[in-house]
Amino acid sequence: MEKILVSACLLGQAVRYDGGAHGPFAELLHWQAQGRVVPLCPEVAGGLPTPRPAAEILGGQGAQVLDGLVQVRSIEGADVSAAFVAGAQIAERLVQQHGIRIAVLKARSPSCGNRHSYDGSFSGNLVAGEGVTAAALRRLGVQVFNESELQEAAQALRLLE
Structure with missing residues (x-):
């Protein structure tokens, strides 16, 4: 059975930076009931507390953080890249x-x-780019989807099985 790594906040776990959560989403709960889901909040797993100050990548490119070229900074200015x-x-x-x-x-x-x-x-400006964990997973060949792409993720899962 294929396992799926899922952001813990999408499963309703209160691990967001502000102590909140998202979801839970029916498809994710279905996969969880099947024993497929491996939940993770990378920020909490990496040692950050909940709640925590908002953080953003300078330039919005997680791969550059992995390569040591840019930092992830909190809204307070702290380097939280590690x-x-x-x-x-x-x-x-x-x-x-x-x-x-x-x-x-x-x-x-x-x-x-x-x-x-x-x-x-910290002005709400979005750029094309990905987060640090998403970039790391792509480098390993993992197909990375978000919560608005659950149908695509389900299709990818069907193709793998």
């Missing part, structure tokens, strides 16, 4: 441990965003 990279590394280990080939992660998150990320100015 926690984001640590969370991505935990996600990588889970992918390898469970043979995961699909992930459903939170859109626009500095960890999990798969299509867009905030630009680091």
